[in-house]
Amino acid sequence: MLNLRGFCGYMTSGGTEANIQALRAFRNLKGRGNFIAPESRHFSVDKASEVLGIEMKLAPLNDEYQMDASSLEDMIDDETIGIVALLGSTELGQIDPLEEISKIASEHEIPLHVDGAFGFFVVPFLYPDFRFPEYLSSISGDPHKMGMSVIPSGILLFSEKRFLEALRIETPYLTTKHQYSLPGTRPGASAAATYAVMEHLGKRGYRQIVEKCMRNTRALIELMSELGFHPAIEPKMNIVVFETGEVDRIREELMKRRWLISKSFRPLGMRFVIMPHVEEENLKLFVEDLKRIL
Amino acid sequence: MLNLRGFCGYMTSGGTEANIQALRAFRNLKGRGNFIAPESRHFSVDKASEVLGIEMKLAPLNDEYQMDASSLEDMIDDETIGIVALLGSTELGQIDPLEEISKIASEHEIPLHVDGAFGFFVVPFLYPDFRFPEYLSSISGDPHKMGMSVIPSGILLFSEKRFLEALRIETPYLTTKHQYSLPGTRPGASAAATYAVMEHLGKRGYRQIVEKCMRNTRALIELMSELGFHPAIEPKMNIVVFETGEVDRIREELMKRRWLISKSFRPLGMRFVIMPHVEEENLKLFVEDLKRIL
Numbered sequence: 001m002l003n004l005r006g007f008c009g010y011m012t013s014g015g016t017e018a019n020i021q022a023l024r025a026f027r028n029l030k031g032r033g034n035f036i037a038p039e040s041r042h043f044s045v046d047k048a049s050e051v052l053g054i055e056m057k058l059a060p061l062n063d064e065y066q067m068d069a070s071s072l073e074d075m076i077d078d079e080t081i082g083i084v085a086l087l088g089s090t091e092l093g094q095i096d097p098l099e100e101i102s103k104i105a106s107e108h109e110i111p112l113h114v115d116g117a118f119g120f121f122v123v124p125f126l127y128p129d130f131r132f133p134e135y136l137s138s139i140s141g142d143p144h145k146m147g148m149s150v151i152p153s154g155i156l157l158f159s160e161k162r163f164l165e166a167l168r169i170e171t172p173y174l175t176t177k178h179q180y181s182l183p184g185t186r187p188g189a190s191a192a193a194t195y196a197v198m199e200h201l202g203k204r205g206y207r208q209i210v211e212k213c214m215r216n217t218r219a220l221i222e223l224m225s226e227l228g229f230h231p232a233i234e235p236k237m238n239i240v241v242f243e244t245g246e247v248d249r250i251r252e253e254l255m256k257r258r259w260l261i262s263k264s265f266r267p268l269g270m271r272f273v274i275m276p277h278v279e280e281e282n283l284k285l286f287v288e289d290l291k292r293i294l
Numbered sequence: 295m296l297n298l299r300g301f302c303g304y305m306t307s308g309g310t311e312a313n314i315q316a317l318r319a320f321r322n323l324k325g326r327g328n329f330i331a332p333e334s335r336h337f338s339v340d341k342a343s344e345v346l347g348i349e350m351k352l353a354p355l356n357d358e359y360q361m362d363a364s365s366l367e368d369m370i371d372d373e374t375i376g377i378v379a380l381l382g383s384t385e386l387g388q389i390d391p392l393e394e395i396s397k398i399a400s401e402h403e404i405p406l407h408v409d410g411a412f413g414f415f416v417v418p419f420l421y422p423d424f425r426f427p428e429y430l431s432s433i434s435g436d437p438h439k440m441g442m443s444v445i446p447s448g449i450l451l452f453s454e455k456r457f458l459e460a461l462r463i464e465t466p467y468l469t470t471k472h473q474y475s476l477p478g479t480r481p482g483a484s485a486a487a488t489y490a491v492m493e494h495l496g497k498r499g500y501r502q503i504v505e506k507c508m509r510n511t512r513a514l515i516e517l518m519s520e521l522g523f524h525p526a527i528e529p530k531m532n533i534v535v536f537e538t539g540e541v542d543r544i545r546e547e548l549m550k551r552r553w554l555i556s557k558s559f560r561p562l563g564m565r566f567v568i569m570p571h572v573e574e575e576n577l578k579l580f581v582e583d584l585k586r587i588l
Binding site (some may be wrong): 142 | 307308309310311314318322326337338340341344345346379385436438444445446463464465466467469473476477478479480481554556557558559564565
């Protein structure tokens, strides 16, 4: 299903560790400098920049809130050690134009990391024709999000062993001779749990889960449209934002009725992540209460 | 029991994260540069140095395998952003001369981190008169080691809020406004488990556990002395090394009899960590088998 033969990697504590480690590998291979990420990047990319001491240059977004790939040529310089692109932005679940970004990264021989914290366990099941671009250095995914596994559970995959080797630390007193992870002692149980869940659900199971989530995402859009709210973009996955300048007042009023909703900043609005435990009945009850406070 | 009033901090994934984060706080407050750690430091300190881009200067050890505090004055320079000292070295469970190191750090106004990954849940219960030095910036401890809690569970404490604030990252879309940890999503269950275990065991419980470990450490020393092996230093906690140049051959032979022992490099020898699950009976069986292969 995924065209990632020959990749290697390890299980992280989640997307933040994966983003730090991918950029650390790029930095250790090329030296300090800058990397490029879209304005829609997750805040863990900012954390990676600070921790690793690599300048972050933010690529603008297009009208669809994707990284504007046409800006890349001008942003890349001799000090650029990597590019981060998103398979599922935090706010909107948007997918950056991976093929186009990959082509530019390849021409400049700059490593490309795809942050798939949310999308890795969604996109291949919603869009079975989806393929990662040919030129790609690393990908992250979070089994503890849409992979239905326990916390902490993350995946980091590298296209070549040299990226993994760039993270190597000698471990003199352990039975293993070296370590690649950011933390030291880690729970093996969550790796076993993730394997068990993946074996149990299989492709068919994940497909059913994401389809249910998308059915409910569409149901929410329909219910919200009756109240005059419309999605900022056509959702690419089970994340949807309804633009409204009134989001703060709405949140406050909803809180009194024990509904806690998320706020998106760009675009400004009400943000929903329709996870597998959400039923259509919950959405109807929510929209009824929302109607009362408008 | 611990003289750490006014300290603040958070629960880490373990000692490695704590060491990285303490040094990251020091670096963010003082800027890039170097830090000083004893030659006996844990390898996670090397990892912190590489990840954060801070040079590590290694302080020599004295005859007792403690950091030689008298070397500090010469090692400190204008670029020194911190000092790391050990409450329980990995190989020997040795304690660095904290008072003396603290005095020097204080005179130079250099932050001091005490790596107590192993010793934090041992020393205060074995030596009830133990006090941390007055001048101290941060301390780490691992409930998932001698704290009898689950993996992942670590503690990082700072003497002043400014160290914690130096780790702050904004978290725009979460209900909390910022984050101090190195990973993002983390299991709350292990924090709850740690609290429950600490409540359940109490000071008395931890005291009984470390006393049992020390009884067995002494029992092992007695049994080993009959075979002509002697501890490299008088153990300060439940870690003991028996010096021998034959450690590799001994390990290999023991492996055939299904005993897996640890090797220490400085001093070269057989290394034992006598954890609470070890019974005197196990030690006797082990030493009988060891005798057969000598």
